[in-house]
Each structure stands twice: as structure tokens, then as C-alpha cells.
Amino acid sequence: MPRTNQDIMAQLQRDILPLQGFKPPSKGAALDTGLGPVEAAFPNGTFPTGAVHEFLSSTAEDAAATGGFIAPLLAALMRNGGSGVWISSSRTLFPPALSIFGVEPDQMIFIDLPRERDVIWAMEEALKCEGLAAVIGEIKEIDLTSSRRLQLAVEKSRVTGFILRHQPRHLHPIAAVARWNISPLASELEEGLPGVGYPRWNVELEKVRNGKPGNWQLEWSAGRFRVLSPTVPYLAQARRRKTG
Amino acid sequence: MSKRYLSIWFRHLVTDKYLLRRPALRNTPFVLAAPDRGRMIITAVNALAQAQGIVIGMAAADARAILPSLQVLDDQPGLAGKLLKALAEWCIRYTPITAVDGADGLILDVTGCAHLWGGEREYLKEIVTRLKTSGYNVRAAMSDTIGAAWAIARYGQVTPIIEPGEQVAALQALHPIALRLEDPTTERLQKLGLTPIGKLLNMPRSALRRRFGPALLHRLDQALGREEEPIEPVQPPVPYQERLPCLEPILTGTGIEIALQRLLETLCHRLRQEGKGLRTATFICYRVDGQVIHVQVGTNRATHHIEHLFRLFELKIPTIEPDLGIELFVLEAPDVEEASPMQEKLWENACGLDNPHLSELLDRIAGKSGAHTIHRYLPDEHYWPERSIKAATSIQDKPTTAWRLDRPRPIRLLAKPEPISVTAPIPDYPPMLFRYKGALHKIAKADGPERIEREWWLDQGAHRDYYIVEDEDGRRYWLFRSGHYAEDKPPQWFLHGFFA
Numbered sequence: 001m002p003r004t005n006q007d008i009m010a011q012l013q014r015d016i017l018p019l020q021g022f023k024p025p026s027k028g029a030a031l032d033t034g035l036g037p038v039e040a041a042f043p044n045g046t047f048p049t050g051a052v053h054e055f056l057s058s059t060a061e062d063a064a065a066t067g068g069f070i071a072p073l074l075a076a077l078m079r080n081g082g083s084g085v086w087i088s089s090s091r092t093l094f095p096p097a098l099s100i101f102g103v104e105p106d107q108m109i110f111i112d113l114p115r116e117r118d119v120i121w122a123m124e125e126a127l128k129c130e131g132l133a134a135v136i137g138e139i140k141e142i143d144l145t146s147s148r149r150l151q152l153a154v155e156k157s158r159v160t161g162f163i164l165r166h167q168p169r170h171l172h173p174i175a176a177v178a179r180w181n182i183s184p185l186a187s188e189l190e191e192g193l194p195g196v197g198y199p200r201w202n203v204e205l206e207k208v209r210n211g212k213p214g215n216w217q218l219e220w221s222a223g224r225f226r227v228l229s230p231t232v233p234y235l236a237q238a239r240r241r242k243t244g
Numbered sequence: 245m246s247k248r249y250l251s252i253w254f255r256h257l258v259t260d261k262y263l264l265r266r267p268a269l270r271n272t273p274f275v276l277a278a279p280d281r282g283r284m285i286i287t288a289v290n291a292l293a294q295a296q297g298i299v300i301g302m303a304a305a306d307a308r309a310i311l312p313s314l315q316v317l318d319d320q321p322g323l324a325g326k327l328l329k330a331l332a333e334w335c336i337r338y339t340p341i342t343a344v345d346g347a348d349g350l351i352l353d354v355t356g357c358a359h360l361w362g363g364e365r366e367y368l369k370e371i372v373t374r375l376k377t378s379g380y381n382v383r384a385a386m387s388d389t390i391g392a393a394w395a396i397a398r399y400g401q402v403t404p405i406i407e408p409g410e411q412v413a414a415l416q417a418l419h420p421i422a423l424r425l426e427d428p429t430t431e432r433l434q435k436l437g438l439t440p441i442g443k444l445l446n447m448p449r450s451a452l453r454r455r456f457g458p459a460l461l462h463r464l465d466q467a468l469g470r471e472e473e474p475i476e477p478v479q480p481p482v483p484y485q486e487r488l489p490c491l492e493p494i495l496t497g498t499g500i501e502i503a504l505q506r507l508l509e510t511l512c513h514r515l516r517q518e519g520k521g522l523r524t525a526t527f528i529c530y531r532v533d534g535q536v537i538h539v540q541v542g543t544n545r546a547t548h549h550i551e552h553l554f555r556l557f558e559l560k561i562p563t564i565e566p567d568l569g570i571e572l573f574v575l576e577a578p579d580v581e582e583a584s585p586m587q588e589k590l591w592e593n594a595c596g597l598d599n600p601h602l603s604e605l606l607d608r609i610a611g612k613s614g615a616h617t618i619h620r621y622l623p624d625e626h627y628w629p630e631r632s633i634k635a636a637t638s639i640q641d642k643p644t645t646a647w648r649l650d651r652p653r654p655i656r657l658l659a660k661p662e663p664i665s666v667t668a669p670i671p672d673y674p675p676m677l678f679r680y681k682g683a684l685h686k687i688a689k690a691d692g693p694e695r696i697e698r699e700w701w702l703d704q705g706a707h708r709d710y711y712i713v714e715d716e717d718g719r720r721y722w723l724f725r726s727g728h729y730a731e732d733k734p735p736q737w738f739l740h741g742f743f744a
Contacts, residue, residue, distance in 0.1 A: 060656065060742055061719040067655040068744020081596040085605075094657035094741065095621045095633055099647035101744075106636065106643050107597065110619040111609055122609055131599030184744070186688065186718030195691040196714045199744045220744070 017043050017210065033076045034225045038203065038218070042178075043210040049077065050158035051177035052127075052150050056206075057166050060092075065184040065201050067093060070162055071101030072220065074134050077160055078107055082133030085126045087111045087119050091138065102223060120146050127153035127161050136162045140169075147174035179207040185217060200228065246408055250339075250352040250368065251393035252375070252384045254331075257348050258324050259290035262317065264379045274315035277304040287319045291381065324348070331380075332478040337530045337572045338371055340485065343475040349397070351390055351475050358386075360489060364405050387411060390475065391467030395422035411468050416442035423463045429456055484522065484577035486511045493532050493569020497561055500529070500570070504557055505550075507575035512548040521546030521583030527557055529564055530572040537564055541611055544603040544639055546581035552604045556611045597639050606639070623647050627696050629657060629740070651694065652712060654722040654741030661724070661738035668737075670729060674711045678723065680739050685715040693725075712743060720744070 033047045042048055057063040078084055091112055095105035113119050123137035127150055154161055181204040187197030198221040205213045217228040258276060263269055273293035277284040284304035298307045304316045324347055332342040332350050341353035358367040368386055375382045385396035387406040392415060396406060399422040406414045418441050420433045438444055453461055465471035486507045515521060523546055529537040541556040606618055620636040622643045668675035674690030692711030706727030714720045720743035726736045
């Protein structure tokens, strides 16, 4: 059996992944997020569940786009009557809008705490709770230590966490499996039709652990994601960094 | 099992309290007096004044004539009742059932309590010594019946502890005044020479009833244990309660945790056996200095899960100040509901709202930050955006109507619509551009208007015409104009939300 260097490297990569906590997906257990080519950017080609994802947004419009992008992911995670917890200190999310993306808003529990410190505490408690499908925390600032605690919690409970960071002051790396940046794109309708079309987003996967960052343009139409552009390699090779 | 009662008699309750407040009075005879029909009538006498023959009910002026150095102080009405109630609550550290007895005594139901202090004699001694060191002159007695304990505490000469079933022997030599009778009856007994109670016991009951009425027989039966006597506890005993007295006062957080863990274990074990779970639990700490600290937790679902309850209390342990030490811990479960372990198992693996882990999480968050921080929403039958959702009252609430999918709603809605300046063609075209927070947005695409009327039966005001707009950069907004265009004033436009 011919073994080239490439084969050996690929084999080693496959061996290392489980050690880093990325288990190869068992048949039928993989989550169908409908992200299509975006999933290919992740190790094993599956959207990592039981991990913490970080989403950055700089404007209120970006925050809305982020909300729209994660809602279908939540729908996939909460599919079988699962419940989610949305923890925030300044919540503007409008629950009925979640139903448009397939989430049952009454399955979502909102926890509104006055202080950011409490939000981080509650998020850690929620991530430790095995009965949850997803936990979303709107946290502006989080340090590396706190994010590691969240990471440890999800490794044990296999709950998927989303940290939404709106206008963070510091962009230091945190312990997250991926860092996303979602911004709205102009919608398009068929020629000649008036009005606003389906939501479209520019999805930037800035950092991904053991994966390939990239940039995609997605549209949410008829209850699923539609990829508008082929994968654009994210930025120049020199600027790519691995997240810790 | 026969009952055991302890009667405590405060001989100078109110004056002892005055002495505690003003130690300078220690060596002076003094009385308390209250005005009554224009005279000052003595309501309380201290030991020194009593030794000089001054009694309650005397006029203050007469008493001064007997003893010129007598001090007369103003009485505080209601003080005795308050003091007795506080003392009865203090006595809960010795037994869960304590009651105020008349104007100068307490009754404790000490059934099954004395062995914790090493026997009845030590128990009684402990209570009397503690009360005496706090400045109260007390006498106490223990017996099978309230009546006998009352009599021995006040008039007994031999021993304060009447062994079970020995009431007749103990009461025989006492004067009938010890039977808690009305004054005329006592006087008549005295006149007839029926002085020691023993003489009454040998008389036929029908004769006694005919001469003295049923009250005498009633009191006699109560004292001898032929008739039950109810008492009214200051704090009604909670059916699910566990107590942990400590040999040495507990001062540290670790000590409190150990006590809590032990109490939870016994209480939860009992709840599990009976197939029940608690909804609220109160952890009560009795401090050495007489203060009582209450810590309460609540749960969303009836539970007897020790670890979970411990974690709920754990968040509040730092708020307990042991000060000089805590000598008794009590754990109560005032709200207890049925909890079937079968159902818990069914829900264990589901990740829905029924999951016990989730309700435990919510309990912890509610325990730390308050239940008002947790929200869950259900659809409501209103078009007005702010009213289209209602808060669910509990985690089990199901939506009564389906979530509406036919009207697009923004993913982020501002709590209060923010005013914007807009250029829009008349009559009902969407705006061409708007300025929000200083930035100018040129509108490329728009949908609308969607008119939403204010529900006049709920509140007054103008309707809203909503537009979904997208600016040149692809950012999507939800704008509305408030009311109709009017000749005299410019229209008001607002930004209400952001679409995904």
C-alpha cells in the first residue's frame, strides 16, 4: 500500500482531532444545520456542537444579522422539543421573530440580569446543565479565564454555547471553537419585483480551531440556508491565525 | 405515648425586665402603676416591694404609705404579652411547641425532647439556669398534664419533676388555688374547709358538680390527666421539620454547611419515603444571643434532591452571620407537594422544559438574582408589537394560540421606539431617506405600509404605519409613522427594530 507523506499527514491529523475534543461524527448523530459549504470549514466537516462559538458585532444592524444567523442554528439544536436559555443584560431580541427561523419562542427561556458579571456566572451555570440544547449569552467583555471556564463546562455537558459580543472593547482571543462575524447584505428579488427580499448575510468565519477560516454569502429563504457565493478563502494566508 | 409538659412561671416578669433596662433599681423596692378610674393602681411589684407586703391591685398611694421609699414607675401596657411571646419563641430551641400561658407563664410541650439534654432533670435545670442568668426569676415544673405542671411550678414544695402518672400524689397536699379556678369557687372551697386537693378527690363527682358547677370537675380532670387540654403554640409546628441542636455554638461557614447537609439528608430521606417533594424550604439558625436568622429558598418543581437544595442554600450561607455562635439549626419545609420519582426518571434524558436539570438551574438563578429575572414568553392575540407577547406564568404554560408567521417581525425590537427624521413622499409611500443617530440612510427597497391600530379599549393614541426598509448598504429596519399626515404639524417617524 503506497504511503505518501500526504497520507501520513492526513492520518496524523485524524488521530490528533479526537485528542483535541473533536470526535468524528457518529452516523445519524450529526447535526443538520443546513449550512452546507460553511460546515466544510470545520474539522470533520461538521458544525461543532458541545462547544462555545463567539460572534462579534459592531453595530446594532450587525447584532440583528447575528441574531438572524444563529436562529436557524438554534432551531436545529432545539429540534426535538429542546429548550434554550438566552442570558443577557440588555436584551432587545424580539421572541416572535425566532419563530420565522423555525425556533419555538416558548421553548426559549430569557434571563435578564442587571450586571455583566452575573451574565457570565449564569452562562457558566447554564452550560453545566445537561438538560439544555443551547445557551446564548450576550456578553460584551469576557476574559480568557472566564471563557476557559465556559469551555470546561461544555466539554462535560456537551451543551452548545453562543457568546454574542456586541461592541467589545478588547478583541483578545478567548477560548472558543470559532469566531464569527455576521453583517447584513442587500437583499435581492427577482427582476422587477418591489419590496425587501429574503435576509442575506455576509458570514465571516474569522477564526476556527483546526479548520479553515472563510467567507460566505448566505441567504435565508424558504426555511433553509442558500449559499450565494462559492467559498472565498478568508483574507491572506499571512493574517490567518489559529485560535487557542 | 404519654405527653410531658413543662410549665414556667415568671414571678416578676415585667419588673425583671425593668431591672434589666435599669440596673440601678436593683436594690430599691419599686412597683409599676397604671391609671385606673383616676387612681394609680399597681400592676407589677418587684421582689423587694413584695416582701414589704405590697401586692398587685393596691393603689399606689396606699403602697407609698406602707413603704415611703417605694418608687412608682409608669407601666407600659402590653409589655407583659410581648415579653412572653418573645420568651416563648426563644424557648423553641428546647422544643418545637411552646405556648403563652396566662399573663405570667409559658407552657412547653416537651414530649420526647428531654433526652437530648441528657434527662429531664438536666433539661429543666438548663432552661431555668438560662432564664435566671438572663435576669428572670422563674420557677418551672414538669408533669404529664398542663394542670399539674402549672400547679407544681407555682405552689409545689417538694420536687419540680412529677414522674409519669404521679399527678394525684403530687397534687394531694396542695391548696385548691393550684387548680386554676375562679376566685369565688376557691373562696367557697376555703370556707367549707375543703383545703387540700386530696379531700376533693375522695368526694363523689355528682356532689362536686352540684355544689361548685362543672368548672371545678373540668379543671380537676385536666390536672389529673383524665381530660385533654389543648394549647395554642406561638408558632404552629410545621409537619416537615428537622432540628439539629449543637453541643458547642457553631461559628464557621463550614460548620453551617455540615449542619445544613445533615438536616437536608434527614428531611429529604423522609420526603422520598413519603413520595413528596418540597417547594419552599426555610433554614432557621438560632443564635446564642437570642437572634433568629431565616434563610429561605424556593424551587420550581417539588423536589427532594439533596445536592440541588444544598446548592440553593449554599449561595445564601455567606449572608448568615453567626456572631457569637449558632446553637440550633432548624430546617422546615412549609410547602410540600407530591413528587413521583417515576416521572423524574422519564424526564431525565429529555432536553425539553420538563427536564429536572433545567428547573434546578432556574432555581439557582432565581436564588441568586431573584425570580423576576427569568422570563418566558407566549404569543398573545394582539397585533400591537409590544402586546403581541405575554409573559408565561410558569414553565409548564403552553401557548394557547400558535405563533404567527404571516407578518414579518424584526429580530431585534427596541423597547422604546426612537424618533428619526425622515423624508417621505405623500400620501403613503415609504420614506426615501432617514437619519438615525446622526447617520443618513438612503432607502433602496421598502415594503409597507402595514397599519397597526392601537386597541382603543386598552389605550389611547395614534395608529402606526409600519414599513420594512433596506438601505443602500443592505441594512434592514422597521420604521413607522405615528398617525395620519396632518396639515398643521409634521408627521412623527420612529425606528422600532432591526431585521436580520
